[in-house]
Amino acid sequence: xxxxxxxxxxxxxxxxxxxxxxxxxxxxxxxxxxxxxxxxxxxxxxxxxxxxxxxxxxxxxxxxxxxxxxxxxxxxxxxxxxxxxxxxxxxxxxxxxxxxxxxxxxxxxxxxxxxxxxxxxxxxxxxxxxxxxxxxxxxxxxxxxxxxxxxxxxxxxxxxxxxxxxxxxxxxxxxxxxxxxxxxxxxxxxxxxxxxxxxxxxxxxxxxxxxxxxxxxxxxxxxxxxxxxxxxxxxxxxxxxxxxxxxxxx
Numbered sequence: 001x002x003x004x005x006x007x008x009x010x011x012x013x014x015x016x017x018x019x020x021x022x023x024x025x026x027x028x029x030x031x032x033x034x035x036x037x038x039x040x041x042x043x044x045x046x047x048x049x050x051x052x053x054x055x056x057x058x059x060x061x062x063x064x065x066x067x068x069x070x071x072x073x074x075x076x077x078x079x080x081x082x083x084x085x086x087x088x089x090x091x092x093x094x095x096x097x098x099x100x101x102x103x104x105x106x107x108x109x110x111x112x113x114x115x116x117x118x119x120x121x122x123x124x125x126x127x128x129x130x131x132x133x134x135x136x137x138x139x140x141x142x143x144x145x146x147x148x149x150x151x152x153x154x155x156x157x158x159x160x161x162x163x164x165x166x167x168x169x170x171x172x173x174x175x176x177x178x179x180x181x182x183x184x185x186x187x188x189x190x191x192x193x194x195x196x197x198x199x200x201x202x203x204x205x206x207x208x209x210x211x212x213x214x215x216x217x218x219x220x221x222x223x224x225x226x227x228x229x230x231x232x233x234x235x236x237x238x239x240x241x242x243x244x245x246x247x248x249x250x
Contacts, residue, residue, distance in 0.1 A: 033101030034207035086197035089162035098177035127159035163197035
């Protein structure tokens with residue numbers, strides 16, 4: 001089989017993978033704090049005997065787009081938008097510490113402060129507030145609560161969000177949370193809290209995905225896939241014509 005089929009097939013496969021990344025980004029265009037996933041392709045020479053001009057395609061996800069998303073005022077007391085390069089620390093399903101820019105906090109039936117069901121980490125672990133209390137968040141991440149039926153003089157601090165400002169690039173996990181890259185021993189360290197990090201209360205940071213750019217990329221990748229499939233079809237037609245020319249007529 002002509003190696004052009006392998007070349008076109010590898011390109012079509014990577015185009016499908018890229019389409020999956022673009023679709024994932026587009027589906028999260030309205031997700032608070034979402035960071036767009038990047039996708040890149042590079043040419044790799046085909047190993048083995050044959051023409052040196054034959055190359056295949058290798059795809060990679062070099063990381064995420066960490067540019068800030070738009071800030072929207074919500075007026076909700078438990079909504080916070082991280083300012084600058086700050087990230088919110090949460091507890092991952094495996095019990096480790098991870099980070100997110102999503103700030104739509106919730107209080108569950110046990111008084112545990114969560115984001116999408118994941119406990120929010122404070123200075124001493126997950127934050128728990130009194131049930132039925134009214135909770136507000138200060139600029140430094142301090143949570144204050146007023147008991148039901150009590151006046152402003154009963155306002156008390158019940159915890160402080162752990163905010164971090166990483167100095168190195170974070171990596172996205174399969175659960176959508178971000179972490180530091182593993183060290184030489186394969187361990188993932190937790191970041192120290194940044195006392196200078198600030199949040200904007202009553203606001204949320206939106207996704208940094210542009211719906212228009214994502215749609216254009218989806219159309220572009222779709223056309224590239226069609227072109228590669230046409231190359232495969234053309235190679236097959238050429239092979240059939242060559243067989244006809246070489247066949248013996250009885």
